[in-house]
Amino acid sequence: MPQPSTHAQTARDLLTLVGGPGNVTSVAHCISRLRLGLADPGLLEVPRIAEHPAVLGVVQGDTFQIILGPAAVGPVADAFEELVREAGPTARGQALREANRRRNATPAKLLLRRIAEVFVPLIPALIACGVIAGLGGLLNSLYLSTHWQALSGVVPVTTALSQGFMSLIAVFAGYNAAKVFGGTAVLGGAVAGIVVYPGVVNVTHTLFGHLKPGQGGVLGALGAAVLCAAVERWARRHVPEALQMLLVPTLAVAVSGLAALMVLMPLAGVVADGIGHGATWLLARAGVGAGIVLAGTFASLVMLGLHQALIPIHATLIGQQGFSVLYPILAMAGGGQAGAAVAVYLRARNNPSLRRVIRSALPTCVLGVAEPVIYGVTLPLVRPFITAGIGAAIGGSLVGLCAQLGLTTGSTAIGPSGLVLLPLLNGSHGIGPAVLIYTTGWLASALSSCALTYAFGFTPSMLADLNSPERDHGPSQPPL
Structure with missing residues (x-):
């Protein structure tokens, strides 16, 4: 992780690799990602960006997202935005920005982007x-x-x-x-x-x-x-x-x-009352099923950026009940990704590059930021991403079962997950039971995902490819 003195240099490096200030139409960031709007995505140097020592992963979609981690993303984003502002607009850049804005101005994309811009700063x-x-x-x-x-x-x-x-x-x-x-x-x-x-x-x-x-x-x-x-x-x-x-x-x-x-x-x-009563009813009547669906699919929502649509729901539940009963279930996805990464590490014994990626990304995942593991390890290999979702569903079902039995677990804030979420937990029976239920579910997600990935996450040809002497650069980049 770069020290504060290097954040400005990281911003300068990334600005060059994304095509310069004239190619940047917007700059924003969330907890771990620098989100850039680009006029011409063809100017991106994706492999060099992904190889930058400060970069944990990249995601390409409506915005180009560079995963930097929670400690670095704010300072780098500030420095990046300042560099773009100092460069000033160009006629070509303004025209391209307008074209890019029109291309991405579908109602659904704009709504999700604006929801994020309203709530992420909170x-x-x-x-x-x-x-x-x-x-x-x-x-x-x-x-x-x-x-x-x-x-x-x-x-x-x-x-x-x-x-x-x-x-x-x-x-x-x-x-x-x-x-x-x-x-x-x-x-x-x-x-x-x-x-x-x-x-x-x-x-x-x-x-x-x-x-x-x-x-x-x-x-x-x-x-x-x-x-x-x-x-x-x-x-x-x-x-x-x-x-x-x-x-x-x-x-x-x-x-x-x-x-x-x-x-x-x-x-x-x-x-708002409907959201509160609906969440309570869902977990009381179908907690196991809700846990399976919500936890098992949440990593896919994160991958697509659709998780931003849930922020107002969490905020409403926190305002009404003091905690969001849905958030701890969704956080099981991080446990599933962590367990899958451990299994990949054990299976790729002869792939030092991939194992280095896992060693650097796994602590971040345990502490609540799963994107480096998703984009650097499980998603490119596909099958481990699926088994990670199944493991997360198992943990989610346990948390949902406890809610169905009257032991509700909730989060008093949104943003962190993994083990960082522990001091933010509360529930129908207080903090102690909530921490116990969440920890049990998270560990169940990680352990079951690790076992499932180890057993079913690879075909023989995948293992041979990962461990071949000439293949030491890790999995290919995820489909972007």
């Missing part, structure tokens, strides 16, 4: 508050069992630290949503603030009766902020320039705010 705060909430839960349990008075004042402090952000998450979501959908961010935050304002209990003349603070949660705030951005854009086109400073923000907040109070909050409340 993940660090969710993680921090989740860890503090977990610590507060442990201290509270210790206080209740020992009645140690020194802890009596600590618990309210940890509660305030962890719940301050969570009580206003709708405002932050609205702020980001307005910015993403072409409006003024602070206006989106203003209308989203209506959702959490305690005084909404006094609003009785709505189409759906009384309101309560927080009704609809992030979904209501998201709808209000998107509408606010739309009204603002309309107003800027139609209001005389001399009156825009006064009327545009007023119209945007008034129209979208009234819509939030009268329609959006009640409707979003129905949807």
Whole structure:
């Protein structure tokens, strides 16, 4: 992993290998990936990018994704964006960017991209508050069992630290949503603030009766902020320039705010309640089946980038119940990938290059970032990717079975997985049982995936090819 002093050099290297600043149409990043929009993908030097010492893997799709790991991706992305900004736009680059934007502007692609842009920036705060909430839960349990008075004042402090952000998450979501959908961010935050304002209990003349603070949660705030951005854009086109400073923000907040109070909050409340009741019902009635399907297919969703669509669901569950009951099941996918990687390591005894890749990627996978294993090991070999999914399904079925028996396990934050998720767990019977259930499921995923991959993950010809003397460069690149 590169040290901070080398992040700028990594950014410069990658900028050259993706075709220079004129070929870059957008720069973004999530927890582990640098996501680039490119005007001309033909200018990419994919093999050289994949071989760069700071790069853990690459994925090609609507955006070109370079997996750098959670420690490096933020600084490298900042340096990369600064280099692109300093280079300035070119006429050819602007034309290509517009063509690329139109090509990728399908409704589904735009929706997923915008959902990610709204919620991914909130993940660090969710993680921090989740860890503090977990610590507060442990201290509270210790206080209740020992009645140690020194802890009596600590618990309210940890509660305030962890719940301050969570009580206003709708405002932050609205702020980001307005910015993403072409409006003024602070206006989106203003209308989203209506959702959490305690005084909404006094609003009785709505189409759906009384309101309560927080009704609809992030979904209501998201709808209000998107509408606010739309009204603002309309107003800027139609209001005389001399009156825009006064009327545009007023119209945007008034129209979208009234819509939030009268329609959006009640409707979003129905949807949010449906998500909460639906997840609870699903795990209570069909926990085993749900665990098999969700855990077994999640790596494929990650590979396709479709997992971003689940972020609002997790955020809604965390806002309603304090934790997402779906997230720990999905995290079993990482255990499956880790187990499969171990089996490949054992089977590829005479392939030092592939074993080096696994040694560097496996710790990252155990700590919650599975993409290096997926793109560098299991997906190129195909069969281990499948057996990893089966192993993950086994672990997911165990977590789902416990939920079906009334022992629900949930995550108080989203983003981390693997063993890093342990301090973020909670459940219907507290932190202790949740940690035990999750750890058991994760280990079951890893062990069963390792056994299945070792036994069924290779054909004789695959093993011969992997271990042949002239084949020491690892598996071929995944189909991109």
